[in-house]
Amino acid sequence: MISRRDFFKGAGAVAVSTAAVSRVGAASLPEAxxxxxxxxxxxxxxxxxxxxxxVVTLNGWSLPWRMNNxxxxxxxxxxxxxxxxxxxxxxxxxxxxxxxxxPTIEVVEGDRVRIFxxxxxxxxxxxxxxxxxxxxxMDGVTGLTQPGIAPGKTFVYEFVARRPGTFMYHPxxxxxxxxxxxxxxxxxxxxxxxxxxxxxxxFVFLLSxxxxxxxxxxPKVNTMLDQxxxxxxxxxxxxxDSLPVRQGDRVRIRVGNLTMTNHPIHLHGHEFEVxxxxxxWTHPASRWPEVTTDVGVGQMRAIEFVANEPGxxxxxxxxxxxxxxxxxHNVPTLIGVDHRxxxxxxxxxxxxxxxxxxxxxxxxxxxxxxxxxxxxxxxxDGPFGGVEMGGMFTVLKVRHDQKRGDYTDPGWYKHPAGTxxxxxxxxxxxxxxSADAGRSLMPATSRPDVxxxxxxxxxxxxx
Amino acid sequence: MNSLTKSGLGxxxxxxxxxxxxxxxxxxRDGGIDDVARMTQERIAQPAPLKRDQDTQAVQSEIRTLLSxxxxxxxxxxxxxLNNQGLQATLADLAISEADFVxxxxxxxxxxxxxxxxGGGETEIDRSLTFNxxxxxxxxxxxxxxxxxxxxxxxxxxxxxVKLAAxxxxxxxxxxxxxxxATFADQVRGSAEAAAELAARMRAAGNWSALDAARERxxxxxxxxxxxxxxxxxxTAREELVRLLGLWGPSIDFTLxxxxxxxxxxxxxxxxxxxxxxxxxxxxxxxxxDAQATAQAxxxxxxxxxxxxxxxxxxxxxxxxxxxxxGYEVSLELPLFDWGGARVARAQASYMAAVHRTGDxxxxxxxxxxxAYASYRTAYDxxxxxxxxxxxxxxxIADEVLLRYNGMLASTFELLAESREQLTAVNAAxxxxxxxxxxxxxxxxxxxAGGTTDSxxxx
Numbered sequence: 001m002i003s004r005r006d007f008f009k010g011a012g013a014v015a016v017s018t019a020a021v022s023r024v025g026a027a028s029l030p031e032a033x034x035x036x037x038x039x040x041x042x043x044x045x046x047x048x049x050x051x052x053x054x055v056v057t058l059n060g061w062s063l064p065w066r067m068n069n070x071x072x073x074x075x076x077x078x079x080x081x082x083x084x085x086x087x088x089x090x091x092x093x094x095x096x097x098x099x100x101x102x103p104t105i106e107v108v109e110g111d112r113v114r115i116f117x118x119x120x121x122x123x124x125x126x127x128x129x130x131x132x133x134x135x136x137x138m139d140g141v142t143g144l145t146q147p148g149i150a151p152g153k154t155f156v157y158e159f160v161a162r163r164p165g166t167f168m169y170h171p172x173x174x175x176x177x178x179x180x181x182x183x184x185x186x187x188x189x190x191x192x193x194x195x196x197x198x199x200x201x202x203f204v205f206l207l208s209x210x211x212x213x214x215x216x217x218x219p220k221v222n223t224m225l226d227q228x229x230x231x232x233x234x235x236x237x238x239x240x241d242s243l244p245v246r247q248g249d250r251v252r253i254r255v256g257n258l259t260m261t262n263h264p265i266h267l268h269g270h271e272f273e274v275x276x277x278x279x280x281w282t283h284p285a286s287r288w289p290e291v292t293t294d295v296g297v298g299q300m301r302a303i304e305f306v307a308n309e310p311g312x313x314x315x316x317x318x319x320x321x322x323x324x325x326x327x328x329h330n331v332p333t334l335i336g337v338d339h340r341x342x343x344x345x346x347x348x349x350x351x352x353x354x355x356x357x358x359x360x361x362x363x364x365x366x367x368x369x370x371x372x373x374x375x376x377x378x379x380x381d382g383p384f385g386g387v388e389m390g391g392m393f394t395v396l397k398v399r400h401d402q403k404r405g406d407y408t409d410p411g412w413y414k415h416p417a418g419t420x421x422x423x424x425x426x427x428x429x430x431x432x433x434s435a436d437a438g439r440s441l442m443p444a445t446s447r448p449d450v451x452x453x454x455x456x457x458x459x460x461x462x463x
Numbered sequence: 464m465n466s467l468t469k470s471g472l473g474x475x476x477x478x479x480x481x482x483x484x485x486x487x488x489x490x491x492r493d494g495g496i497d498d499v500a501r502m503t504q505e506r507i508a509q510p511a512p513l514k515r516d517q518d519t520q521a522v523q524s525e526i527r528t529l530l531s532x533x534x535x536x537x538x539x540x541x542x543x544x545l546n547n548q549g550l551q552a553t554l555a556d557l558a559i560s561e562a563d564f565v566x567x568x569x570x571x572x573x574x575x576x577x578x579x580x581x582g583g584g585e586t587e588i589d590r591s592l593t594f595n596x597x598x599x600x601x602x603x604x605x606x607x608x609x610x611x612x613x614x615x616x617x618x619x620x621x622x623x624x625v626k627l628a629a630x631x632x633x634x635x636x637x638x639x640x641x642x643x644x645a646t647f648a649d650q651v652r653g654s655a656e657a658a659a660e661l662a663a664r665m666r667a668a669g670n671w672s673a674l675d676a677a678r679e680r681x682x683x684x685x686x687x688x689x690x691x692x693x694x695x696x697x698x699t700a701r702e703e704l705v706r707l708l709g710l711w712g713p714s715i716d717f718t719l720x721x722x723x724x725x726x727x728x729x730x731x732x733x734x735x736x737x738x739x740x741x742x743x744x745x746x747x748x749x750x751x752x753d754a755q756a757t758a759q760a761x762x763x764x765x766x767x768x769x770x771x772x773x774x775x776x777x778x779x780x781x782x783x784x785x786x787x788x789x790g791y792e793v794s795l796e797l798p799l800f801d802w803g804g805a806r807v808a809r810a811q812a813s814y815m816a817a818v819h820r821t822g823d824x825x826x827x828x829x830x831x832x833x834x835a836y837a838s839y840r841t842a843y844d845x846x847x848x849x850x851x852x853x854x855x856x857x858x859x860i861a862d863e864v865l866l867r868y869n870g871m872l873a874s875t876f877e878l879l880a881e882s883r884e885q886l887t888a889v890n891a892a893x894x895x896x897x898x899x900x901x902x903x904x905x906x907x908x909x910x911x912a913g914g915t916t917d918s919x920x921x922x
Contacts, residue, residue, distance in 0.1 A: 214866075215866075327872060328873050337665050353865075
């Protein structure tokens with residue numbers, strides 16, 4: 001399920017193709033490097049410029065640069081791309097350099113950065129460097145601080161990365177459309193002192209959401225809030241890579257939120273601290289332990305913890321519909337509805353009809369044909385069966401034998417004897433239940449007596 | 464005067480001899496029905512088993528055999544031609560017409576008179592042999608007129624047969640399609656019933672509001688009404704067919720095929736349709752025959768001037784509420800004052816009138832054929848459009864909704880609503896197919912018989 005990792009091998013990286021913006025401009029422009037797949041590409045240690053510990057972009061990559069008279073030059077190309085959300089689903093997006101989100105830009109505190117932005121979209125765009133201190137004219141707000149970059153044009157942004165921390169970049173032109181189409185990327189400014197805030201593993205991803213009708217390929221850009229696909233770096237479970245770490249590693253996970261709602265990001269098995277916010281690093285004295293941190297709209301959070309509990313630990317947004325793929329919002333509840341006789345009647349008119357939902361939403365591993373380019377609502381197989389998740393869900397894999405710098409998937413966790421939940425096969429006594437449900441405390445005097453037929457489970461024969 | 468008298472006497476001799484020859488007219492073996500059957504068969508593209516008496520054992524046995532299997536369109540036409548009593552009446556009229564024709568060719572019997580008068584001692588005995596000279600003189604004309612009337616009657620009977628065949632075909636298409644529609648209405652009702660029942664159970668389980676459950680129930684009630692209407696329509700259409708087949712009693716319990724015939728792979732081409740119609744259409748033939756008859760009369764007038772003593776013409780009498788009575792009138796007059804000039808002019812005018820009437824019929828026939836072809840072609844294209852585009856699209860939509868249902872992206876109710884839409888499309892496709900076959904029948908009728916451009920499209 002987890003794809004094999006590819007590694008950068010120097011500047012002319014494997015799995016990275018190059019495409020000059022134009023032959024004439026090639027002499028003066030840095031290469032616009034393009035990525036053609038959605039695997040996680042672990043960047044190499046920097047060979048030019050100041051040293052830093054690179055981050056690992058979940059299902060993404062970092063943008064190579066060139067040094068030009070002490071200036072770090074990047075080339076972003078805004079263009080239509082096809083992004084694989086998960087095997088079996090591809091989406092027409094707008095992104096940068098072949099993917100959406102675009103490549104992570106990694107610089108070092110104090111770097112002078114020059115970014116060439118070429119627009120290959122059908123409309124004007126701009127890039128706003130979210131969270132950066134920079135000259136006002138470099139802030140990338142169309143109309144306010146610059147004209148839009150017209151289709152076919154290239155603009156240059158140049159500023160000093162003054163503050164270390166976690167940042168994002170995204171258009172500030174026709175924002176509603178361009179962000180709904182996936183225009184965004186991560187930015188990390190590493191501290192000049194390489195040892196400061198150093199961790200063993202530093203993962204980054206953006207939260208983004210889309211509204212893609214089942215059977216279609218392009219997001220509905222006019223949807224305000226009712227998105228149906230919730231992604232880490234425009235990938236949905238089970239298409240998201242896991243986070244493999246070595247037991248005892250200090251792990252940092254940086255999350256940026258470019259959706260239109262907040263996301264309580266929850267990690268199993270460990271407590272973490274929020275060590276970074278939009279404003280930079282938090283004072284150690286102000287940190288408190290958490291297992292869930294809410295990442296608000298337009299915010300960034302860095303959480304840190306020591307991965308000292310081996311196992312396969314879920315990492316996900318705690319809004320339960322954000323851990324699902326596209327689902328029918330108007331499907332009525334069928335739980336407890338007796339289907340005897342009706343299914344046959346419907347089957348006469350709809351030959352392939354099969355009753356679903358009368359026992360809940362789980363389809364119990366039923367393999368039913370669904371619309372093209374559509375992922376099951378709840379999917380992904382674990383070692384014990386269906387994980388029944390989608391969207392913003394992945395796994396932190398803590399292993400004692402994971403090598404330093406090794407990001408390959410270690411497979412499923414093997415539980416030591418006596419550490420796995422098991423089935424009770426002995427006798428079960430009927431539990432004592434209250435009959436009045438608190439009525440003696442809060443009698444309802446003026447309401448009619450509503451008779452509900454709630455079928456409580458008894459024994460373990462059926463459930 | 465002299466020459467005229469001489470010529471008149473000569474003519475009288477010719478007429479008398481012609482009358483003797485015409486006197487040979489006798490009853491034909493088939494009473495003209497074979498001619499009618501041949502003309503009908505040429506126009507309905509299947510054998511026309513016309514019989515004057517449908518009560519014979521063989522005919523009844525054939526009808527029983529035909530009714531024992533699902534009755535196809537051709538079989539329905541055959542039964543109608545054998546069994547429709549309206550057609551039987553027309554065939555009986557044909558027999559009357561033939562009898563008149565034969566009668567007209569017979570010389571009147573001579574009369575013999577004997578008188579005895581006694582008075583004043585005298586007895587006078589008168590013996591006379593009389594012969595109806597007028598009847599003798601008018602015999603060839605009467606015979607010719609009755610002959611033409613007989614021919615006209617055959618054409619009329621053929622017209623009637625072709626029309627009956629066309630009406631039967633159209634009624635058959637209507638009945639089969641209406642039965643199919645009734646079956647579909649049953650299925651829609653089944654779908655609505657399932658939805659209403661599911662809604663009721665969801666309500667019982669506490670998952671749905673009274674509002675939602677009532678909405679599904681209301682739809683079910685509508686579907687029930689539509690089902691009742693569809694069934695009535697099926698009965699109505701079938702009864703129309705039953706009437707044309709002339710059936711009653713237990714014989715009405717015949718079965719029809721489940722579905723209409725498929726569309727032909729290619730539509731007919733319009734080439735030569737108008738020309739063919741002019742050579743085939745019975746109303747054109749009737750008008751043409753009328754003009755020829757008038758021309759013959761005119762030719763006779765011009766060469767012999769016999770017309771100044773003899774005038775024959777069709778007469779018809781119409782009385783409100785009663786069928787039109789057709790006949791002819793023969794008068795004999797003596798050429799004392801009128802030497803016939805005006806009558807020649809009149810005959811010429813009559814001829815021109817007949818010619819114009821024929822032209823008028825031809826113009827109408829051409830137009831009717833063009834219109835019928837346009838209806839036919841449009842009906843074909845629409846039916847094919849339903850078959851090739853609309854129904855497959857509806858099926859695809861229903862399949863896609865099922866895929867969405869599978870992915871829990873759509874509910875059972877959407878699934879059922881879409882299946883109803885699909886059934887409605889199939890129903891419309893059947894109606895289009897029925898309209899095509901009716902238009903096909905109308906085109907055939909416009910090509911072969913004519914007289915009506917009734918472009919029957921049902922309900």
